[in-house]
Amino acid sequence: MDEKYESLITGIIEEGYGLVDDFLPASFVAQIRTYLLAQKAQSKFKTAGIGQQASQHTTIRNDQILWIESDSEQALEAQYQQALMGFMHYLNRSCYTGLSSAEMHYAFYDVGSFYKMHVDRFKQDSRRQFSAIFYLNENWSDTDGGELLLQLPNGQEIKIAPKAGRFVCFRSHELPHAVLPANRPRLSITCWMLK
Numbered sequence: 525m526d527e528k529y530e531s532l533i534t535g536i537i538e539e540g541y542g543l544v545d546d547f548l549p550a551s552f553v554a555q556i557r558t559y560l561l562a563q564k565a566q567s568k569f570k571t572a573g574i575g576q577q578a579s580q581h582t583t584i585r586n587d588q589i590l591w592i593e594s595d596s597e598q599a600l601e602a603q604y605q606q607a608l609m610g611f612m613h614y615l616n617r618s619c620y621t622g623l624s625s626a627e628m629h630y631a632f633y634d635v636g637s638f639y640k641m642h643v644d645r646f647k648q649d650s651r652r653q654f655s656a657i658f659y660l661n662e663n664w665s666d667t668d669g670g671e672l673l674l675q676l677p678n679g680q681e682i683k684i685a686p687k688a689g690r691f692v693c694f695r696s697h698e699l700p701h702a703v704l705p706a707n708r709p710r711l712s713i714t715c716w717m718l719k
């Protein structure tokens with residue numbers, strides 16, 4: 525894992541974002557994807573809100589989310605949290621980031637769903653340090669849309685396809701980003717590392 529963590533950190537420092545593929549094995553991705561879909565089938569997802577009041581503004585975003593308990597006892601969620609904690613501890617040791625916990629949710633973007641350009645930190649609450657998204661979409665092709673659009677510090681805009689096993693990380697308060705409409709359902713786990 526250290527090589528992946530190192531490559532994420534280098535990316536964040538040098539380009540404003542880190543990206544690794546195969547953050548976790550394909551078999552794990554398939555299992556947690558199936559679990560997500562089962563939760564969705566049981567109507568556990570809710571239309572996502574904006575800001576700490578989570579008021580709904582479906583013109584800004586219209587994805588559906590399900591929060592994951594911290595210290596989840598569900599085996600797949602626990603395994604994901606463990607991998608994430610590994611990265612957080614690595615960041616703390618190598619960059620003195622002082623991260624203490626994480627909050628995370630599943631996200632389901634139905635066909636046509638999007639999230640307009642935004643930054644992830646709340647106005648009244650600066651605990652969110654890093655945002656990380658883990659994608660669960662097998663065989664995602666260029667025509668499927670649904671890219672993560674990043675506005676990099678150098679002014680460049682780049683698009684990242686939400687491919688299964690891909691993990692993207694950036695500083696929560698710095699980097700404006702958006703989710704472009706997808707042509708097929710788009711599944712992910714979004715997480716924020718808190719100070």
Ligand code: OGA
Binds near residue numbers: 639
């Ligand atoms: C978010 C977000 C990006 C993505 O949930 O805040 O920006 O690619 N997600 O899912």
Ligand code: MN
Binds near residue numbers: 643644655701
């Ligand atoms: Mn975001």
